[in-house]
Amino acid sequence: MEAFAIARVQLSFASITATPTGPERFATAFYTTLWAEAAGTRDLFPAGMEGMRHRFTTAVGWVINRLTDVDAVEAFLGQLARDHRKYGVRPDHFRAAGHALLVAVRECTPLILWTAALERTWSRVIGRLVEAMAVACEEDDLPASWGATVVGHERVLPDLAIIRLETDSPIPFHAGQYMSVQIPQRPNMWRYLSAAIPPNPHGQIEFHVRRVSTGWVSPALVGEVSVGDRWTIGPPLGGLAVDLESGQDALMIASGTGLAPMRAQIMEMAMRGNNPRVHLFYGGQYPCDLYDLETLWHIAMTNPWLTIVPVIEQPENPWWHPFPPKEAPPGLNRPMYGKLGKVAAQFGTWADRQIQIAGSPSMIRTTLYALSAAGTPRQNIRFDPL
Structure with a gap:
């Protein structure tokens, strides 16, 4: 699809989510239309929809902002389609969802921006996305859960x-x-x-x-x-991985339980003999928030390609955790202090690294901002939308 058409769709979606109530209104319009027009679809979803509405808008935004990266979008949509099989979703449900999505976009885009040409463009985009999901759902031969x-x-x-x-x-x-x-x-x-x-x-x-x-x-x-x-x-999702074929070293930035996907990759890499250099900035508000730091230290002590940089905002633990912070083993990095993204960005642009970020949505946003302000190429950075 031509770049001008993609830009029009992206501008339209940005206008939908520009206000605090925009994402909720958009998701509500989508589900209301879907349930009204596709009999039985309401029964496929849980009673409480707050989290699902948020994830829906997040997923749509992630796809729309990456329409030029066809491979990444198709991989994400395929995973999402296979994941929806656990609800009992069939290929025809995705096609019904495509119509509901177009209705939601039409209702929520400011009237001044909506034209017949924009509707045709959105219809083409949604048609391709929905068909990719329907095919992935139909062709999947793995268990639904x-x-x-x-x-x-x-x-x-x-x-x-x-x-x-x-x-x-x-x-x-x-x-x-x-x-x-x-x-x-x-x-x-x-x-x-x-x-x-x-x-x-x-x-x-x-x-x-x-x-x-x-x-x-x-x-x-x-x-x-x-x-x-x-x-x-349910089926596995996400695309965080160190590309061993690229020849690039890796930068990982994680806070809280966002450590989990980084930890799994590092453990797998430790089973191999030849790895790129990996810098992991692991952050939290208090020292105790770095709950698995000792595991990382043990791996780093026997794997010289791995550098662990603890980052904390407060030097002492809170009153409800009356234990002193653990001391780093000799030769390993002692804690740095400050906001995680800002600390990582202090070391330069990391332009030669493949970068992963995992943590809360607010942590990911602030870290993206800090890295971008330091000159980090946006295309080098990966994080999972859900």
């Missing part, structure tokens, strides 16, 4: 747990990917979690979960899950 049993639940902080499971059969994911999970304490609600260890033939998997006070699922994951619980896990 996997069963798994909880074999370990460790509360490492009051609001953070490490959960280990064994799946009934191995899930074909790669280090750096994430999956949706459904737990018995919150039926019909799904939460995306990143695998914190690389895949293995025994189907063992580990997730790191931080409680979100306003969340539906994370409080149960941290406080209610027990050994023996049976989970349902």
